[in-house]
Amino acid sequence: MEPKKPMSHFVAASVIAAVLIIYTLVLQFTGLWKNPSMAWISYILMVAGLIFFVNQYGNALDNQVTFGNLFSYGFKTTALLALIMIAFTVILFSIFPDIREKMVEIARQRMEDRNTPEDQIDKGIEMWQKMFWVLTIGGIILVYAIVGAIGSLIGAAVTKKKPVNPLDQMSM
Structure with a gap:
């Protein structure tokens, strides 16, 4: 039996990104994006995808990997996923x-519901609009780094490991 080739980081990130993009588009077109709790589902999908692909990576290498190898694979996948997203x-x-x-x-409506003064609402929205792209891209990087680290840690922890003993490879 020939050894399996592990899936590349880019393929794993692309598959997870496709799932997240489809989920985001469904939320957009159904109007459910207004519900903040729906965002948590995308993080659950991301963590589940990372766990799955880290596990597949370990299995493709006959589980002869270390925790660090598995975590590294998951976090590299996360970095590519963040760029795609x-x-x-x-x-x-x-x-x-x-x-x-x-x-x-x-x-604006949420701030009005909390009885925020009108001038503070206007200043907050003006600042948000000026900094929109910085906040959006920075937020994606920060959140994906945190969620990706969690998913990679869990994936590396649950994947079976049979590290190769270097002394077993020595020939006498």
Whole structure:
């Protein structure tokens, strides 16, 4: 039996990104994106995808890997996933600029519900609009780094490991 070739980081990141993009588009077109609790499902999907692909990576190498190898694979996948999702987000907001306007309306409504003074609401929204891309891209990087680290740690922890003993490879 010939050895299995492990799946590349890019393929794993692309598959997880495809799932997250489809989920995001479903939320957008059904109007469910307004519910903040729906965002947690995307993080659960991301962690589950990372666990799955880290496990597949270990299995492809006959589990002769270390915790560090597995974590590294998962975190590299996370880095590529973050880049893909940043590109998707830029494209999404470029194609549908009304999403940004709806986000402003919802933010204004939530601040009004908390009895925030009108001048503070205006300043907050003005600042958010000026810093939109910095906050959006920075937020994606930060959140994906945290969630990706969690998913990679869990994936590396649950994957079976049979590290190779270097002394067994020595020939006498």
